[in-house]
Amino acid sequence: MKVVGINGSGRPGGNTAVLVREVLDGAAEHGAETTYIELSEMNIGVCTVCMACKTSHRCVLQDNMQTFYDLASEADLLVLGTPIYLDHVSSRMMNFIQRLYCYVGPAIENCYPRVGVKAVLGITYGAGKPDMYQGVLDWMAGRLKGYWDIETAGMLTVPQTCRDEVIAADHAEVVRGRELGRTLCRA
């Protein structure tokens, strides 16, 4: 089983990184091959609306998104983590999702290169209410399912994060994330 984790935070090693990495570590415990992608360290441009992907189903921009395209046809599980920036996913995560537009056909049909793919979605944010950004998770799950038939198998929510003290590995939601990784990759 192959698992790809994507961190949409603007900083490596922050709260969202901890969350995504724990899911990957849980998956690895059950033999999964994991790849971690830190979007802030990648050069990923924005869609230029050339529409070449409507026939090729691969974006022509030769940037680091090609790394993900190479993995997409093999990955069984995607772990998408994003901090909340002004009440939504980060711009990096939004751009990542929009660059999957190459897997949407000219009649809005699904052209994702693999079937049966699942996702784990995680958000971290500073506000205190645990359900405050459930709508953002639902938005992500809806896009993944609606455009690419990727089923969300789990959602992780870490509120009340702070910048200077990154969430601990024994935070209940982080522990749940690791367990989710294990469960989803159990043979």
Ligand SMILES: Cc1cc2nc3c(=O)[nH]c(=O)nc-3n(C[C@H](O)[C@H](O)[C@H](O)COP(=O)(O)O)c2cc1C
């Ligand atoms: C530009 C920016 C916008 C933010 N907007 C929100 C917000 O709308 N709501 C919220 O609760 N926290 C907000 N935060 C706090 C982050 O979501 C929070 O610190 C998050 O855990 C950061 O993740 P990281 O440690 O992986 O970078 C914002 C932080 C930044 C830098």
